[in-house]
Amino acid sequence: MQLSIRLPIYDPSKAPEDELNATWEMWDIVRSVCDYNPRLTLTLDLTPPLPTTLGVLSKWTAEPVQHIFLPASTFIANTKGYPVLPKGTQSFVRQSMAHRPIIIMSDVRSGTHSKGGESAYSQYIRHLEKSSPVVQAALKAGTVENFAQGYQDYLQAPLQPLMDNLQxxxxxxxxxxxxxxxxxxxxxxxxxxxxxxxxxxxxxxxxxxxxxxxxxxxxxxxxxxxxxxxxxxxxxxxxxxxxxxxxxxxxxxxxxxxxxxxxxxxxxxxxxxxxxxLLGSFGDNELSPECLDGAMRFLKADGISIPCSYTAHLAPLQSSKLFNETRMNKDPSKSAETPYVVMFQNVDILSADGGGLGGRCGPQTQECWEFEHPRKDGVVDDRGLPITNSHNTRSAKLTFHIPHAGVLHGLAGYFEAVLYKGVGLSIHPQHKDRVSKDMLSWFPLFFPFKDPLYLPSNSELQVSIWRLTNERQVWYEWYAESFLPVFSAPLPGGEDHKTPTSSHDPFFASTTTHVAVPSPLIDAVDSSFSPVSGGEEGRKEDEGVREKACAGAVKIGQTLLHNPGGRSSWIGL
Amino acid sequence: MQLSIRLPIYDPSKAPEDELNATWEMWDIVRSVCDYNPRLTLTLDLTPPLPTTLGVLSKWTAEPVQHIFLPASTFIANTKGYPVLPKGTQSFVRQSMAHRPIIIMSDVRSGTHSKGGESAYSQYIRHLEKSSPVVQAALKAGTVENFAQGYQDYLQAPLQPLMDNLQxxxxxxxxxxxxxxxxxxxxxxxxxxxxxxxxxxxxxxxxxxxxxxxxxxxxxxxxxxxxxxxxxxxxxxxxxxxxxxxxxxxxxxxxxxxxxxxxxxxxxxxxxxxxxxLLGSFGDNELSPECLDGAMRFLKADGISIPCSYTAHLAPLQSSKLFNETRMNKDPSKSAETPYVVMFQNVDILSADGGGLGGRCGPQTQECWEFEHPRKDGVVDDRGLPITNSHNTRSAKLTFHIPHAGVLHGLAGYFEAVLYKGVGLSIHPQHKDRVSKDMLSWFPLFFPFKDPLYLPSNSELQVSIWRLTNERQVWYEWYAESFLPVFSAPLPGGEDHKTPTSSHDPFFASTTTHVAVPSPLIDAVDSSFSPVSGGEEGRKEDEGVREKACAGAVKIGQTLLHNPGGRSSWIGL
Structure with a gap:
């Protein structure tokens, strides 16, 4: 038995702060309570007009949308009287075609539109499908989408390049x-x-x-x-x-x-x-640093390594599909601690550029660490080999701004490499088309989380990740904490006010001494606060005010530490 | 190998809002990252003077405190010059004796106190142990503490009273x-x-x-x-x-x-x-409702049932001990969906009376539902037996105020029964001494949660619980969601302000239109806002203001639904 829940894409009857998330929140509770049962799918009902804040639409791409419900009333008439969809809906349906939904149309015999009759609606939908950029890309030779046919959201175990020989x-x-x-x-x-x-x-x-x-x-x-x-x-x-x-x-x-x-x-x-x-999807994850340490003996003191450097990057993601794929493994606890190579499709990146408390959140995709060759700080033995591998350990703590409520299921891992002087390789989603468009060799890396972590709108996610090593292995450990920013403005008098702990009414007594920003219930507007359009001067001026206005962030959740000591996944040296 | 981490009970160097929780938060991260390893324990360092907000001390009772570190400097001299502890520390050490910690003393040879020398310190600690109420109760025949020796925090599988015969x-x-x-x-x-x-x-x-x-x-x-x-x-x-x-x-x-x-x-x-x-720890959990339905045929129309009614009650709890006991079972996923009978010791109740957004949170322990005998609404067949058992299903949604940050590990379940006219039975922690002091027959019920749920200070916990039935079984399902209240005051002008979604700076632009309560980082003061001391009039006056001042609560987390369809635990009819 399959069960599909029909839900409007949003609820126009709700207050503005709530409406954009209301139906997704509903779905999230239903599917969580059903423990992400794969037989439970979504039927997105496009009867209400699409919201203007398009950012919230993308989260549906991470959900099992099996059907799209389109009544004739959602169509408008074009100048010739034929039924067409409004611009926003057109584009949403085109994008949704990536997931091959079944389109359910209703009321098409009611004569809502003067021309074309019953078949005009389905002809139009077929036209949208054909003109969908994702569908077109999949048909065109040489694109990643074409190359990756059949590999979407499929978990590939990472290579063991030193222990195994490639076929x-x-x-x-x-x-x-x-x-x-x-x-x-x-x-x-x-x-x-x-x-x-x-x-x-x-x-x-x-x-x-x-x-x-x-x-x-x-x-x-x-x-x-x-x-x-x-x-x-x-x-x-x-x-x-x-x-x-x-x-x-x-x-x-x-x-x-x-x-x-x-x-x-x-x-x-x-x-x-x-x-x-020797690069992997996350740069160093196929042991390029360790191999090149061994090969640096062959290079003259002023020699050049190609690549000369590479960096690892992360972004938090939501995907009920990948969450279920991870759990379907025969040993789910090991499986949830293993990074996989995955061509993402049924996935939504949760982070947005900048924002957050005091502007302390970084961009949507953030850099973890870098490796350079030749190393500048090398201590080597008389054969020119490093004495230990401890110089190849790394760690990073990244803070992401989460504008819209979602569920953290994992991290997307990417790499960028500088081959030599302005020539590089990149699968970083914001840079790849500039650096190495249509490169096919690497799908991103996926670091799963064992349990989903709910993140409210306007929250912050702090991701900690480590690259660790012993004499025989290299592995990653990862962990995340969630925070909700709380603001309090400086007192008119100037000095910051400290609430005495002997206050008799901690919830209400000091409303006069704290001023907050809007409720975290209100979704961030996608276009706002972009570091590019905002300009550097504006930001600096704001910083003083901002620092004073920040009371801090309340911790609201945490994940387990994944793969401690490399117990579930590692790459052999 | 055993590892014990020495931590001060709080950090006096932190800002007042953070200090009370800082060291516990530190411990919580360490033990979470170590996945609650039972070989990791705590050494509580009592060097800094105890905080005045004693509510935060109780959370340490839910942690594996194996040692207490007491330097001579923590002692004060009594009038005779002998070392004694300050009142608050005395009482804390007395209470801690329930967990039989090892007391580590230091600097006792430094001559900090004029009288008694080195042995005066240990003699004093032995005196505290002997005069500890918990230790005394355990020694006294007829007390629950004495009766329960050896059963503390031990998970007992619940009875199957109809399927099995008692021994x-x-x-x-x-x-x-x-x-x-x-x-x-x-x-x-x-x-x-x-x-x-x-x-x-x-x-x-x-x-x-x-x-x-x-x-x-x-x-x-x-x-x-x-x-x-x-x-x-x-x-x-x-x-x-x-x-x-x-x-x-x-x-x-x-x-x-x-x-x-x-x-x-x-x-x-x-x-x-x-x-x-026929009552169980949670009232109806040993099928008293179903059995009495069958026996009601024996009772005259105006007859009396003893008990004539009973209620089920819940409170959220923290306990790393019970969390680990649940996981140690051979089938942990089933085990985490089974209610157990447990004599609580290494446990802290997370909720406090009242409080929360708009005063909507109930008392520390809240009633779920009631059963009455004889039933007033019975539909029975010609033999006087009910046609289905659907009248014995129940559900409840309870909202708890969580004043201090903690981790939800489970729910404590209690019952109260009215036997007849003013005579009852109760294991409700706030009522039992009044109704049936020293009653031994029932330990509380423990509903575990599979994964710990972190709860920030001043958060709200919404617990949903169901009693469900089919033709052969009765079972419970439970689930929880956490929220953080967000306040916004009405505009000076009077009308509530709606932030337009097209705002260019959603985080900062409307600071002038919202006024918040203190940061949720600030712990509630325990003595405040008690419905008893506050009086009813004061509360009613506040309500209008409060309703206007509430913007809502942000959802911040959720648990799985436990035991759906009775898949892991049920009582056979």
């Missing part, structure tokens, strides 16, 4: 990425042209796989007209066979192959440029 | 209760004396067990000098043998024994008084 098919999939290797070639070219045309330049490809970076290095050498030589290091014996074939058939004497682990082998001479492709 | 030892334990049967005798006596001295009165004891209520009925008959006859119904064959012996040896012809289930047998004549002892 040939995996190499083949990743080699198809048109953007990644183009950018690598560009970065290598940019590096090469910095040398005088006469110098012999040594390139070392650390982790050559089946050879794509070797081929791109050779193309960059050709374009740059520099005399250069390439060493290619690879530990996977199967991939090494392919390398040997390619050297014989394609590359010839400009390339020397070296078999072995970059952390233990030696190469005949030090390199000017070290090229590697 | 003789169980009867024996309960028959030892000096208070319960005295009150029953008094209630029967009060009922008997309402009849004219000449009438023949018929008493039916429904569920006679090994006969205590039969014996008390005979004593009441004797005292009242009424001609009365007793029918004793019992379904347990082992208990019935005891009844037969007692009739032969003690009772004689004034009693007739009837073997069988009160829901199906017939008795020779209808009774004037129906006496039963």
């Amino acid at each position: 040939s098919i995996t190499y083949q999939t990743f080699e198809r990425d048109p953007v990644k290797y183009r950018n690598y070639e560009e970065a290598i070219y940019n590096a090469l042209v910095e040398w005088p045309a006469s110098d012999r330049i040594v390139i070392c490809v650390a982790g050559a796989g089946r050879g794509p970076l070797v081929a791109r290095s050779l193309l960059a050498i050709q374009r740059s007209r520099r005399p250069a030589f390439v060493y290619a290091v690879e530990k996977n014996p199967n991939a090494f066979v392919t390398l040997q074939n390619r050297q014989e058939m394609e590359w010839g004497s400009g390339v020397q192959l070296i078999y072995g682990d970059m952390r233990s082998i030696e190469i005949p001479e030090q390199a000017d440029i070290l090229v590697s492709e | 003789s030892i169980t009867y024996q334990t309960f028959e030892r209760d000096p208070v319960k049967y005295r009150n029953y005798e008094e209630a029967i006596y009060n009922a008997l004396v309402e009849w004219p001295a000449s009438d023949r009165i018929v008493i039916c004891v429904a569920g006679a067990g090994r006969g205590p209520l039969v014996a008390r009925s005979l004593l009441a008959i004797q005292r009242s000098r009424r001609p009365a006859f007793v029918y004793a119904v019992e379904k347990n064959p082992n208990a019935f043998v005891t009844l037969q012996n007692r009739q032969e040896m003690e009772w004689g012809s004034g009693v007739q024994l009837i073997y069988g289930d009160m829901r199906s047998i017939e008795i020779p004549e209808q009774a004037d008084i129906l006496v039963s002892e």
Whole structure:
């Protein structure tokens, strides 16, 4: 049995502060009380006109919307008298097509619109589907949406790149990425042209796989007209066979192959440029820092690493789909402590840029930490290898502004890398189209939370995350706390007032001494307080006032610490 | 390995609003991050002087305080120069003795106090232990504390009174209760004396067990000098043998024994008084309503049921001990959905009387529902039995005021019963000493929550609980939501102001239009706003102001629905 609950997208009869969230709050209680049963779905009723605050609509993308209910009364007549949807509804229905809902139409025989009759409504909906950007992107070769068909919201266990050897098919999939290797070639070219045309330049490809970076290095050498030589290091014996074939058939004497682990082998001479492709969805999560620590011995003191740096980024997300996928695993407690590679679809990012108490919240997606190569602070033994791995531990505490009530189910993890001088790779949702549009090789990382954490409108979420290590493993731990800001203005007299603890009426006696901002019930308006449009001067002027006006934030909730000591998930060294 | 964390009871260096909770908040994060590991305990450091708000001290009783750290500097000198503790600390240490902490003293050789030397400190602590009310009560025969030795915080699975027959030892334990049967005798006596001295009165004891209520009925008959006859119904064959012996040896012809289930047998004549002892810790949780429905056929239309009514009561509680006991079970998910009988010790009740938004919160312990016998609304078949059990379903939604931040781990369940006219039985913490002091037969019921729910200071907790039934089972379901009140005062102009959703700066623009109460960070003062001391007039005057001043409450969290459909726990009919 399947049960679908029909709910209006919002409740116009409620007070303005409540209306936008009222029906979602209702749904949230029903599905929580039903323990997220996957047989319980939503039928979104578009009878009331859409709200003007579109930010609240996006949360429905994280819910199991199986049907959309569209009565004829929601349609308006176009100039020719045919039924069409108002602009906002059009766009909402187009976006919803990503989730392939069943559209239920009603009253289409009532003759509400003069032209086209009964079939005009369904023809129009079919037109919206065809013109939906998501549907179009999925049909177009070369897009991530097309590449990811069938992988949406599917939890992929992360790779164990050092412990396991990749399969040939995996190499083949990743080699198809048109953007990644183009950018690598560009970065290598940019590096090469910095040398005088006469110098012999040594390139070392650390982790050559089946050879794509070797081929791109050779193309960059050709374009740059520099005399250069390439060493290619690879530990996977199967991939090494392919390398040997390619050297014989394609590359010839400009390339020397070296078999072995970059952390233990030696190469005949030090390199000017070290090229590697060891990055994971979260940057360092496939042990690029540790591998490159081992390979830095091959690089001259003033040599260049490509990539030269990379950063890890997080954003809080809501998704009943991913929450259920995580629980469906045979060992749910381990499964909820494992980061997965996921192509997000049925997901809503809960955070918005800036805002929060005293403007202390960062952007929608926030940077956790950075790794640079070559390291500047390295302590190494006489073979050039680091003595411990403690320099590769990291930690971050990030504060996110949550404008609209939602439920935290996990964190979205992204990376950005600087390959060399202005050429990079990025899956950061706000930067990727600028840096590496249509790059296919990485889906985001998903850090699940075991139990959903309810977050009210205008709350703040503080996420703590650690990258930790022992002699054999690297793992992440994560944890979050929620806060609700409480404001109190300075006294007219000037000095801050301290409420005496002996007050007889703590709830009411000091209303004269505290002034608050609007109720946290009132949703933030999406367009407001953007750090871009607001300008820096305006913000600085406000800061003094703001600091005085802040009483603090009340802690309202917390999650468990996930994966303590790497008990459920880790990457082997 | 055991790890004990030494923490001061509060942090005097913090701002007044934060100081009372600061160290507990710290502990709460540490133990949550350590997933309530039972090897992690607390060492309470009494170096800073105790805070004046004693309410915050009680929360430590719900924590695993294994040691108390007492430096010589905490002691003051009495008039003779011997070290003693200040009054508040004395009383705190006396209360803490219930948990048998190890007292660690330091600096006792420094000569801080002129008299008694090193041993004076430990002699004084031993004196506090001996004079601790809890320790004294445990030593005194006849007290609940003495009776419950070894049962503190031990989870007892509830009885299945209809499906299983009680063992003789169980009867024996309960028959030892000096208070319960005295009150029953008094209630029967009060009922008997309402009849004219000449009438023949018929008493039916429904569920006679090994006969205590039969014996008390005979004593009441004797005292009242009424001609009365007793029918004793019992379904347990082992208990019935005891009844037969007692009739032969003690009772004689004034009693007739009837073997069988009160829901199906017939008795020779209808009774004037129906006496039963079917109550559980939560009143109806051992199916008294259903059993008495079956037995009501025996009662004349104007007959009396003893008990004539009973109510179920709840209060929210914190207890890391009970949380861990629940999880230690072999099937933790079932275990967290089962109500247990528990003698509370390492437990703190989180709620306080009244308070909350618009004074809408009820008292510390709140009534859920009532059952009355005989029923006034009964629809019965031609045998006098109810057609369905739906009239015995109940539901309640209770709102509790939480003055000090804490963690919800479960609900404490209690009952009160009116036996007859002013004679009752009660384990309600605020009433029991008045109604039935030193009654031993019932420990409270504990409804656990699967996951801890953090509650900030001055928050509100809304508890929903249901008593549900099908043809074979009765069960409870429970659920809670947390809220934080947000206040906004009416405009000086009079009309309430609605913040337009198009505001450009939702966090700051309308500070002029809203006036708030003090930050929820500030703890409520315990003595304030008591409905008793405040008086009714004062409260009524405030109500108008209060209603206008309320903006609403922000939802901040929720629990799972526990035991839906009776999947984990139920009582068989």
